[in-house]
Structure formats: structure tokens, C-alpha cells
Amino acid sequence: MAKRALVTGSSSGIGEATVRLFRSHGWDVLAVARREDRLAALADETGATWFRADVTSDDDMAALRAHVESTGPLHALVNNAGGAFGLDSVETGSIDDWQRMFDVNVLGTKRALSALLPSLRRGADEAGSGDIVTITSIAGHIAYENGGGYNAAKFAQHAVVAALRLELNGEPLRVIEIAPGMVKTDFSLVRFAGDQERADAVYAGVEAPLTADDIAEAVVHAVELPPHVNLDLVTVKPVAQAQPYKLARGPLSTR
Numbered sequence: 307m308a309k310r311a312l313v314t315g316s317s318s319g320i321g322e323a324t325v326r327l328f329r330s331h332g333w334d335v336l337a338v339a340r341r342e343d344r345l346a347a348l349a350d351e352t353g354a355t356w357f358r359a360d361v362t363s364d365d366d367m368a369a370l371r372a373h374v375e376s377t378g379p380l381h382a383l384v385n386n387a388g389g390a391f392g393l394d395s396v397e398t399g400s401i402d403d404w405q406r407m408f409d410v411n412v413l414g415t416k417r418a419l420s421a422l423l424p425s426l427r428r429g430a431d432e433a434g435s436g437d438i439v440t441i442t443s444i445a446g447h448i449a450y451e452n453g454g455g456y457n458a459a460k461f462a463q464h465a466v467v468a469a470l471r472l473e474l475n476g477e478p479l480r481v482i483e484i485a486p487g488m489v490k491t492d493f494s495l496v497r498f499a500g501d502q503e504r505a506d507a508v509y510a511g512v513e514a515p516l517t518a519d520d521i522a523e524a525v526v527h528a529v530e531l532p533p534h535v536n537l538d539l540v541t542v543k544p545v546a547q548a549q550p551y552k553l554a555r556g557p558l559s560t561r
């Protein structure tokens with residue numbers, strides 16, 4: 307029987323690419339996000355199933371839990387839903403943006419874990435192991451100017467993952483954190499509330515930013531390794547990026 311993965315935030319970007327890759331490796335996949343039209347199109351294309359849920363809603367996550375429990379065990383959970391809102395200093399940043407970032411990245415991850423750990427345990431009892439992969443960010447490890455709200459949320463999400471790994475020690479459940487650097491997705495478009503010009507400027511001149519497919523490869527690779535091998539923390543950056551704030555623009559060439 308095929309194993310089943312659930313990917314949150316799978317209507318675009320990294321989550322969508324991860325659904326595609328899991329499906330191409332023969333996994334059953336439950337794609338979760340808020341935009342139903344995009345989930346339905348992805349399901350039609352890949353044969354994944356989908357469920358509309360907002361990770362910031364307790365009611366939606368209770369409904370997701372019930373749906374998953376009634377449709378079988380779970381072998382991998384990918385906590386990917388998240389993102390940034392705004393790029394402002396600590397002094398001037400909007401409290402509303404900070405609250406939204408905390409809610410989706412940190413509490414969204416916590417809600418998904420509380421809702422889905424019982425199903426992951428069922429899967430691990432059946433298959434011998436299970437996986438929890440969380441997409442944090444290099445912004446969850448290194449702060450940058452005007453990133454304070456997103457840094458705070460992603461540092462906190464990293465802390466959730468670290469505590470969880472301690473709490474699950476002794477169970478056959480791997481806790482994997484993948485911390486990407488710059489990935490060219492809708493991330494910046496969302497961060498800048500639909501301002502395409504501002505979003506494009508983020509990637510301008512950067513030779514080969516990461517793609518969503520690159521991160522999907524890391525996720526599926528980590529999950530498909532032998533079950534005793536835990537890629538605890540994986541940092542993935544484009545070669546042009548040495549730190550969140552140290553980015554080469556223009557062609558890479560030897561000096």
C-alpha cells in the first residue's frame with residue numbers, strides 16, 4: 307500500500323512542487339491550503355486529493371483532523387504553509403503583519419502538529435516510521451534588517467521544531483527542519499501585498515535563485531532516506547546567497 311503524505315500550503319510554490327514530486331514517487335498525497343481552485347487543478351493534474359483548510363483556523367484544523375483520521379493513516383506531514391508580510395523595521399513594522407506572521411508560521415505549525423500527530427503515530431505503527439518536515443527559513447536562524455517580524459516568527463517556528471524533536475525522542479518519528487534561502491516563488495509577491503515590481507526586484511540579477519522544485523527535492527529525499535537517518539536540519543541556499551543579506555547580483559564568475 308502506498309504511503310500517504312500531507313502537505314500544507316500546497317496551492318503554490320514549494321508546497322505545490324512537493325505534492326507533484328511525492329506523487330511522481332508513488333505516494334498518496336493530501337494537498338491542503340485555502341485556495342480551492344488551485345488545489346482542485348493540482349489534484350486533477352497529479353491524482354492527489356485535497357482539503358481546504360486555513361492553518362490559522364481552529365475549526366478548519368479540527369475538520370482536517372477528522373478528515374485525515376477517517377481516510378487512513380499518515381506517514382509524512384510537511385508543515386509548509388507560511389510566509390512573510392511586509393519588510394519593515396522593528397520600530398515601524400505593523401503589529402497586524404507581525405501577528406499574521408506569527409499565526410500562520412508558528413501557530414499554524416503547532417495546530418497541524420496537534421491535529422495530525424495521532425494519524426502519524428498510526429502510520430508509524432503500521433509502516434515502522436513516520437516523518438514531520440517543517441519548512442522554516444534561513445530567516446529563522448539569522449536576522450536581517452527590516453526582517454524582524456518574519457525573523458521572530460521563523461526563529462519561533464525553529465524553536466517549535468527543536469522542542470518537538472526532544473519530546474518525540476524514543477518514537478519512530480523523524481523531525482526534519484528544512485531552512486531555505488532565496489526561493490523564487492510567490493513568496494515576495496505575498497510579502498509585498500501583490501506589488502509585482504517590488505517582488506521582481508528581490509530576485510533581480512540573481513543568477514539562479516532556488517526553485518520550488520529544488521526544495522521539494524530536499525523534502526522528498528529526506529523522507530525517503532532509510533528510517534534511521536535523520537536530516538535534522540538542512541539549510542539550502544542558492545550559490546549566489548551567502549547570508550540572507552549577502553547576495554551576489556550579476557553573473558557568477560571567478561576572481
Ligand SMILES: NC(=O)c1ccc[n+]([C@@H]2O[C@H](COP(=O)([O-])OP(=O)(O)OC[C@H]3O[C@@H](n4cnc5c(N)ncnc54)[C@H](OP(=O)(O)O)[C@@H]3O)[C@@H](O)[C@H]2O)c1
Nearest residue numbers: 315317318319320340341360361387388389443489491493
Ligand atoms: N520563497 C522563499 O524564498 C522562502 C524561503 C524560505 C522559507 N520559505 C517558506 O516556505 C514556505 C512556502 O513558501 P513559498 O515560497 O512556496 O511561498 P508561496 O508560493 O506564497 O506559498 C505559500 C503557501 O502557503 C499557503 N498558505 C498561506 N497561508 C495559509 C494559511 N493560513 N492556511 C493554509 N495555507 C496557507 C498558500 O496557500 P493559500 O494562499 O491558498 O492558502 C501557499 O500555498 C513558507 O513557510 C515560507 O515562509 C520561503
